[in-house]
Amino acid sequence: xxxxxxxGKFSATEDAVGILDELHIESAVLMGCSYGGATAIHLxxxxxxxxxxxxxxxxxxxxxxxxxxxxxxxxxxxxxxNAGDHQRVLDLEEKAFVIGLQRDRDQLDSRFLxxxxxxxxxxxxxxxxxxRNS
Numbered sequence: 001x002x003x004x005x006x007x008g009k010f011s012a013t014e015d016a017v018g019i020l021d022e023l024h025i026e027s028a029v030l031m032g033c034s035y036g037g038a039t040a041i042h043l044x045x046x047x048x049x050x051x052x053x054x055x056x057x058x059x060x061x062x063x064x065x066x067x068x069x070x071x072x073x074x075x076x077x078x079x080x081x082n083a084g085d086h087q088r089v090l091d092l093e094e095k096a097f098v099i100g101l102q103r104d105r106d107q108l109d110s111r112f113l114x115x116x117x118x119x120x121x122x123x124x125x126x127x128x129x130x131x132r133n134s
Contacts, residue, residue: 012039013046020050031055034097038062073101086124093120 016039020028029052030040037059044051073096080088098116099105105113 012036013042016040016043017047017050026050027052029053029055031057032059033057034059071096071101089124090117090120 012035016030020026027050030043031054032038032040034057037054037056038061040051040054040056041059042062044054073092077089077092077096080086080092094113094117095101098113098120099108
């Protein structure tokens with residue numbers, strides 16, 4: 001798949017549909033974790049004919065609001081993101097999603113933490129690129 005980057009509003013769901021179209025896949029079993037799972041659910045709801053099944057791990061749904069205030073760590077993440085403080089976003093996401101809010105960093109293998117850190121750093125770089133080009 002090649003071509004110029006398209007400028008405009010980003011939609012993970014429509015990007016996924018575009019990939020299916022480009023690969024001539026009529027219907028697929030989609031697998032996703034976290035935001036990827038939410039995207040798979042959204043694709044199943046908006047394009048049910050394209051989804052043969054779902055494999056979901058820790059997934060919510062786009063736009064869901066249970067009326068409860070967000071835990072402070074998520075508010076801090078959003079503030080750090082809006083301030084362009086990617087290192088702070090990385091640290092907060094690591095604490096919330098990898099280490100856990102009730103554990104200390106020294107309770108986990110440092111090699112595991114290093115792998116997770118690099119994976120998340122790569123993800124944040126791509127999110128930044130996508131947002132700057134939308």
